[in-house]
Amino acid sequence: MSVEEHKKPVFRELQADDHDPEITEISSLCFNCGKDVGMTKLLLTKIPFYKEIILMSFECDHCGCKNNEVQSGEKIQEKGVLIRVSVTSPIDLNRQVIKSDYATVKIPEIDFEVPPQSKRGEITNIEGILSRCIAGLEQDQPVRRTLDPDSAEKIEAFIQVLIDTKKCGKPFTLIIDDPSGNSFVENLNAPHVDPALTITHFERNKEQDHLVGIYEEELKEIKEEEEEEEEETDAVTGDDVTPDTLADEVLHFGTNCPSCNAPCETNMKLTSIPFFKEVIIMATNCEACGHRTNEVKSGSGINEKGVKITLRITDPIDLSRDVLKSETCSMSIPELDFEVGAGTLGGKFTTLEGLLVAMKDQLTGQNPLMCGDSATLALKEKMQEFNEKLDNIISGKTFGCRIVLDDPAGNSYLQNVYAPEADPEMEIAYYQRTFEHNEELGLNDMKLEDYEENE
Numbered sequence: 001m002s003v004e005e006h007k008k009p010v011f012r013e014l015q016a017d018d019h020d021p022e023i024t025e026i027s028s029l030c031f032n033c034g035k036d037v038g039m040t041k042l043l044l045t046k047i048p049f050y051k052e053i054i055l056m057s058f059e060c061d062h063c064g065c066k067n068n069e070v071q072s073g074e075k076i077q078e079k080g081v082l083i084r085v086s087v088t089s090p091i092d093l094n095r096q097v098i099k100s101d102y103a104t105v106k107i108p109e110i111d112f113e114v115p116p117q118s119k120r121g122e123i124t125n126i127e128g129i130l131s132r133c134i135a136g137l138e139q140d141q142p143v144r145r146t147l148d149p150d151s152a153e154k155i156e157a158f159i160q161v162l163i164d165t166k167k168c169g170k171p172f173t174l175i176i177d178d179p180s181g182n183s184f185v186e187n188l189n190a191p192h193v194d195p196a197l198t199i200t201h202f203e204r205n206k207e208q209d210h211l212v213g214i215y216e217e218e219l220k221e222i223k224e225e226e227e228e229e230e231e232e233t234d235a236v237t238g239d240d241v242t243p244d245t246l247a248d249e250v251l252h253f254g255t256n257c258p259s260c261n262a263p264c265e266t267n268m269k270l271t272s273i274p275f276f277k278e279v280i281i282m283a284t285n286c287e288a289c290g291h292r293t294n295e296v297k298s299g300s301g302i303n304e305k306g307v308k309i310t311l312r313i314t315d316p317i318d319l320s321r322d323v324l325k326s327e328t329c330s331m332s333i334p335e336l337d338f339e340v341g342a343g344t345l346g347g348k349f350t351t352l353e354g355l356l357v358a359m360k361d362q363l364t365g366q367n368p369l370m371c372g373d374s375a376t377l378a379l380k381e382k383m384q385e386f387n388e389k390l391d392n393i394i395s396g397k398t399f400g401c402r403i404v405l406d407d408p409a410g411n412s413y414l415q416n417v418y419a420p421e422a423d424p425e426m427e428i429a430y431y432q433r434t435f436e437h438n439e440e441l442g443l444n445d446m447k448l449e450d451y452e453e454n455e
Contacts, residue, residue, distance in 0.1 A: 077181025303410030316396030
């Protein structure tokens with residue numbers, strides 16, 4: 001394989017004039033006739049603004065059996081997502097929903113649940129979810145009425161419950177529990193906070209890891225192999241890596257592009273922020289698709305207390321303050337009734353202006369449900385009004401607004417330009433984490449005493 005072929009994206013968008021879509025052909029056994037003369041063709045592609053998919057086609061030259069299938073090629077997120085939506089009006093039924101293959105859909109009020117992998121991942125709305133469930137239950141009713149009248153009568157009654165629910169006569173709660181972290185429900189108040197929508201990220205347990213195809217033994221073996229390779233590298237180079245040497249050099253390691261999944265290289269550097277702590281800065285530049293990303297992680301773990309930092313912008317120079325936003329930190333602007341949840345922008349070490357610009361790009365440039373063809377005219381007008389207000393803050397035309405960073409892990413930082421004296425425009429408050437905070441950070445399941453007994 002040449003260097004250029006090695007750098008091509010693994011999943012790429014299909015073009016009408018693409019004469020080389022890179023189809024992979026695999027000789028396969030035909031389960032219809034039992035002959036090993038079948039051919040499976042695989043095509044890795046992506047749906048714009050949605051996800052990567054794998055198109056599979058099988059054909060047997062002996063018996064003529066054919067089969068086509070589509071599978072998700074999306075990556076599993078670091079954390080699962082739990083989404084709760086309070087549906088109180090027909091408008092809520094139009095909320096756009098992206099549901100992955102691994103998502104469980106529940107409506108507690110009617111004791112209704114759609115288990116994971118029972119239906120393919122889809123882009124729909126809340127009304128569409130209910131309509132498909134009704135259609136699925138009605139499909140075999142004629143046969144049930146003949147073979148099992150009692151079951152058919154009970155199912156008919158429940159179908160009527162779903163129909164009444166779809167009419168939104170009574171409020172109900174829709175819950176989407178997705179261990180893969182790839183599901184989404186539209187915020188009708190975007191870019192403002194939606195009081196009817198709650199999104200929580202969680203650490204997967206062992207069963208959920210197995211559901212999405214992650215196995216602990218495999219991870220352990222991979223980790224052991226990586227440690228062996230590191231030991232061999234150290235033995236060859238004779239390098240003793242210490243914190244002092246890490247602070248003076250940039251480390252390089254191979255990875256895959258988060259956008260196109262092509263092989264690329266990530267640079268990593270350990271640095272120290274004055275009056276704060278050591279952090280790890282990682283930057284990735286993909287030569288295949290041009291995607292660039294940078295991320296910051298704390299070098300000292302989770303602090304004993306969370307931190308909430310509030311800064312009132314009174315001068316354009318405030319926008320040049322250094323800011324470290326960890327991946328567990330949420331950000332809000334109360335004057336705009338706006339909030340960005342933890343993990344939305346990842347970890348970033350930039351200026352306050354750079355953070356606001358990244359937040360705006362995340363909202364407008366990468367979310368077609370808010371600004372693309374899928375967005376309604378009313379939502380586009382709201383986004384335009386919000387962008388104008390945000391642009392005034394970024395350009396230094398609007399003063400008096402507050403920027404609030406809330407980090408339960410205590411790993412976020414905003415530069416104090418008066419240091420070591422107190423900053424009159426900045427308030428820093430430390431607080432004890434709640435059970436819910438510890439649950440999101442994965443601390444409640446940690447065994448801190450006698451943890452070696454079961455090994």
